[in-house]
Amino acid sequence: MAEELKEKSYEQPVAKEQVEEEETIPGVVTTTSQEINKFLQKTKAQDFINWGRKNSLWFMAQAMGCCGVEIIVTGMSPMDTDRFGIIPRNSPRQADVMIISGYVTKKYLPALKKLYDQMPSPKWVICMGDCSISGGPFYESYSTVQNIDEIFPVDVFIPGCPPRPEALIQGFLEVQKKIEAREDKGSGYDR
Amino acid sequence: MIGDIMDAEKIIDSLTSKFPEAISDTNTESERRISAYADADNIVEICQYLKDELQFGHLCSETAVDLIQKNEIDVVYHIGSYDHPVVLTLKAKLSRDKPQIESVVPVYWNANWYERETYELFGVQYKNHPDLRNLVLPDELLGDWPLRKDYEGFPQNTAKNLV
Amino acid sequence: MDTNVGPDEMLIHLGPQHVAQPGPFRLNVKVKGETVQDSEVELGFIHKGIEKILESKTYLQGIPVVDRACYLAALSNEEAFVGSVERLVGIEPTERSQYIRVIVEELSRIQSHLLGYAEYASFLGFVSMFMYPIAVREKVLELLEMTTGARITHSYLRFGGVRDDLPEGFEAKCKETFEYVRKGVEEWGELMKTDMIYRERAVGIGVLTPDVASDLGVSGPPLRATGVDFDIRKDDSYLVYDDLDFKVCTETAGDIDARIWVRIAEIYESMYIIEQALDQIPSGPLFPENLPYDRRSPVMRVPEGEVFYRVEDPRGEMGFYMVSDGSDKPYRVKIRGPVYPTMQALPPLIKGTQLADVVAIAGSMDACTSEADR
Numbered sequence: 001m002a003e004e005l006k007e008k009s010y011e012q013p014v015a016k017e018q019v020e021e022e023e024t025i026p027g028v029v030t031t032t033s034q035e036i037n038k039f040l041q042k043t044k045a046q047d048f049i050n051w052g053r054k055n056s057l058w059f060m061a062q063a064m065g066c067c068g069v070e071i072i073v074t075g076m077s078p079m080d081t082d083r084f085g086i087i088p089r090n091s092p093r094q095a096d097v098m099i100i101s102g103y104v105t106k107k108y109l110p111a112l113k114k115l116y117d118q119m120p121s122p123k124w125v126i127c128m129g130d131c132s133i134s135g136g137p138f139y140e141s142y143s144t145v146q147n148i149d150e151i152f153p154v155d156v157f158i159p160g161c162p163p164r165p166e167a168l169i170q171g172f173l174e175v176q177k178k179i180e181a182r183e184d185k186g187s188g189y190d191r
Numbered sequence: 192m193i194g195d196i197m198d199a200e201k202i203i204d205s206l207t208s209k210f211p212e213a214i215s216d217t218n219t220e221s222e223r224r225i226s227a228y229a230d231a232d233n234i235v236e237i238c239q240y241l242k243d244e245l246q247f248g249h250l251c252s253e254t255a256v257d258l259i260q261k262n263e264i265d266v267v268y269h270i271g272s273y274d275h276p277v278v279l280t281l282k283a284k285l286s287r288d289k290p291q292i293e294s295v296v297p298v299y300w301n302a303n304w305y306e307r308e309t310y311e312l313f314g315v316q317y318k319n320h321p322d323l324r325n326l327v328l329p330d331e332l333l334g335d336w337p338l339r340k341d342y343e344g345f346p347q348n349t350a351k352n353l354v
Numbered sequence: 355m356d357t358n359v360g361p362d363e364m365l366i367h368l369g370p371q372h373v374a375q376p377g378p379f380r381l382n383v384k385v386k387g388e389t390v391q392d393s394e395v396e397l398g399f400i401h402k403g404i405e406k407i408l409e410s411k412t413y414l415q416g417i418p419v420v421d422r423a424c425y426l427a428a429l430s431n432e433e434a435f436v437g438s439v440e441r442l443v444g445i446e447p448t449e450r451s452q453y454i455r456v457i458v459e460e461l462s463r464i465q466s467h468l469l470g471y472a473e474y475a476s477f478l479g480f481v482s483m484f485m486y487p488i489a490v491r492e493k494v495l496e497l498l499e500m501t502t503g504a505r506i507t508h509s510y511l512r513f514g515g516v517r518d519d520l521p522e523g524f525e526a527k528c529k530e531t532f533e534y535v536r537k538g539v540e541e542w543g544e545l546m547k548t549d550m551i552y553r554e555r556a557v558g559i560g561v562l563t564p565d566v567a568s569d570l571g572v573s574g575p576p577l578r579a580t581g582v583d584f585d586i587r588k589d590d591s592y593l594v595y596d597d598l599d600f601k602v603c604t605e606t607a608g609d610i611d612a613r614i615w616v617r618i619a620e621i622y623e624s625m626y627i628i629e630q631a632l633d634q635i636p637s638g639p640l641f642p643e644n645l646p647y648d649r650r651s652p653v654m655r656v657p658e659g660e661v662f663y664r665v666e667d668p669r670g671e672m673g674f675y676m677v678s679d680g681s682d683k684p685y686r687v688k689i690r691g692p693v694y695p696t697m698q699a700l701p702p703l704i705k706g707t708q709l710a711d712v713v714a715i716a717g718s719m720d721a722c723t724s725e726a727d728r
Binding site: 223224248249250251252254256257267269271273276278280299300301303304305325326327328329337338342345346 | 397398401403405406410568569570571573582584589590660661662664671673675677685686688690694695698699727728
Binding site for chain 3: 062064069073102111115138143164
């Protein structure tokens with residue numbers, strides 16, 4: 001059962017080689033956006049783009065378990081995450097970061113995958129709390145799915161049951177560091 | 192009867208005199224908790240009587256206990272009241288091989304979800320239930336009856352790094 | 355619900371991820387134009403099987419697990435669980451720990467109502483109204499944290515007592531915090547009484563009558579907002595609530611506005627209870643003598659028997675049914691949460707209302723999916 005669900009895992013998409021030969025026009029250099037991206041990666045301009053990406057990590061407000069309450073608090077005025085560019089969004093279509101904030105059940109996993117698919121690239125995943133890391137108190141339950149990191153490309157794990165809001169902010173800062181160093185697992189974009 | 196101050200003794204007396212054959216093993220645990228066994232065939236009439244005559248208007252919960260050694264499943268009703276503090280624990284014995292009982296949804300409307308849950312977790316079939324299907328379990332787990340004592344999928348060992 | 359839709363009807367799925375939800379569940383609404391014809395709640399997206407897990411844990415190991423059944427009322431859950439075990443074993447907590455339990459449980463009620471109010475206000479569209487109660491709630495959480503060591507999942511209660519005594523300076527900090535809470539709640543209350551936009555959206559919407567509410571089996575603020583003064587703290591009293599003076603907060607209108615006013619009144623009432631408890635609290639030991647377990651041997655055998663013990667959760671009636679077979683683990687635990695009937699009552703409640711009001715009505719019921727799913 002769990003194996004079946006895991007079949008569709010989100011691996012890094014491999015950039016496909018250009019198959020079709022473009023028609024060459026004399027005097028005109030044709031290029032593709034992929035090539036531009038590849039060129040940019042060699043320059044300092046990519047650092048600038050990553051700097052922009054890392055400073056607007058909008059996350060999806062999706063309360064799943066106890067950690068969901070701490071997510072709500074993190075997005076509110078006492079913690080003031082706006083200063084890091086971390087803003088809660090209600091729709092997956094507007095979000096960059098998905099926080100898996102609790103036990104993933106067999107019933108919820110398809111919906112969670114759909115939410116992840118709906119998010120536009122580049123996108124990152126944060127595992128918040130023990131439940132999504134190792135099962136937490138519910139690791140032996142008949143209803144939960146284990147080993148979430150094999151299903152989603154997780155960048156940061158935040159331990160705690162539940163972690164404090166400060167820990168969640170720390171987790172976001174770690175994602176920012178990884179993006180800056182081009183070591184993140186965020187999918188669907190060129191670093 | 193309505194208007195009198197209900198106490199545990201009076202309720203038990205009233206129940207046993209109304210249903211001398213269907214009610215057995217009555218027990219007064221304290222002033223506020225009483226328990227009784229009911230015959231599974233008469234459960235709807237008993238609940239109707241409790242609601243109409245004894246002010247038991249509030250079904251706290253309905254669940255089941257799997258007694259694997261006796262080879263039976265007890266369906267347990269906790270029935271409370273908005274007017275007096277007594278909670279009645281009503282039980283009905285069912286055979287474990289084919290547990291089947293009449294639904295009490297016509298009497299207590301909120302029994303609907305409790306019965307659906309008891310059905311999917313224990314496999315108790317409720318007759319004349321308006322909508323008997325799984326509530327919390329995904330479709331593929333239906334039929335495993337996870338809260339029975341001989342369920343084999345628990346504990347789950349798929350997590351990595353289990354000590 | 356009949357999922358066949360007519361030519362002028364439409365089926366809308368709210369969820370499982372929807373912003374106006376306390377956790378994942380799905381509300382399937384069938385609408386004709388803007389009017390709700392029929393609806394259906396689909397549960398189980400975070401069903402963790404707590405009842406099965408508790409059967410495999412010793413009694414002491416069960417405390418952190420029941421904490422996580424509903425994370426907004428962790429202390430009430432603990433009280434229901436620990437109280438059931440105490441009744442099975444026959445332990446009477448000392449008076450001082452009973453008072454401490456009352457204090458922390460009422461603090462937990464305040465923070466739960468504050469968050470419930472904040473969520474509800476945001477569902478109505480008052481985004482900044484989401485921020486203010488959360489800021490106040492942080493202060494209340496600080497009080498809980500200095501006592502129990504955790505913000506929302508405490509594992510604080512023990513069989514026969516509580517883990518730690520109240521910290522130094524608790525009373526002074528309480529006083530300071532309550533001033534802050536009173537000031538905040540008064541200000542929002544004034545806003546809610548006078549703001550025309552709010553009144554238009556809240557008054558007379560989602561009305562429950564006492565008969566219907568009792569038939570649906572709801573408890574807690576949604577029931578008390580209809581005028582039924584059903585409160586386990588009074589009707590089936592536990593701990594030292596009998597020695598404390600408080601009233602059951604009721605309203606008569608039964609609409610979503612009334613539910614919020616019941617919660618606001620309960621915030622005041624809880625603060626009043628805590629102030630009394632702090633005045634009356636006796637000194638003495640936290641645990642009674644001759645406990646059947648201790649730090650060296652935390653495993654405790656519980657005599658055969660069964661018990662049904664209920665407490666007043668922030669959301670209503672929380673009950674634990676526990677069967678023991680004489681071993682060190684419970685044979686069967688049934689958690690009767692208050693949110694279960696509340697969510698079940700949603701479809702009849704929203705029938706015939708406008709689609710835009712569905713979110714407001716659902717928010718005013720203050721549901722907690724985690725507890726309904728367990």
